[in-house]
Amino acid sequence: AQSVTQLDSHVSVSEGTPVLLRCNYSSSYSPSLFWYVQHPNKGLQLLLKYTSAATLVKGINGFEAEFKKSETSFHLTKPSAHMSDAAEYFCVVYVRDSNYQLIWGAGTKLIIKP
């Protein structure tokens, strides 16, 4: 069965320090992977996606993620956190055999300390 695990429900970092949001997936097939961001009481916005091209994917707002097949991971990083990055982040996997569903992680709330 396919699944997505976001290893931290909350991550707290100081402004200007690096951000790491962890995501592991389980899939029997080559997946497509996405990271979405949701600001409070807002809809979701796509940050970046991996669809079997370059393993290092750059997204909006300075975020990037690296697909590591051997580790079944797709961690999201940013070199320097900004206050506006405070939001909830979702890792999502699409697999052909998942009855056409996107499988969503439970989310990681990113807190930025001034």
Next chain:
Amino acid sequence: SQTIHQWPATLVQPVGSPLSLECTVEGTSNPNLYWYRQAAGRGLQLLFYSVGIGQISSEVPQNLSASRPQDRQFILSSKKLLLSDSGFYLCAWSETWNTEAFFGQGTRLTVV
């Protein structure tokens, strides 16, 4: 460019009352359409998806139903709301199954 509109933004309804949330997409044709629910502290749960007019697939048994009367219109309904229907509802569209989904701004539903 494509846009998605979802309304209302917030809604407070009494238990047992009906529900109708509407979502429309502009700038594309024959999109895949989705209704999700997001409970506090949890990820998104897919409720319904649609690949075409009148074609609705339900992912979980529930008190809700969905309809697609037009190509770019997707409606979430209930005849009698339950307290457990409270949550944040999101409409989304995508071109195909494995491309990115674009989301509406969501509806915060509180059943009292």
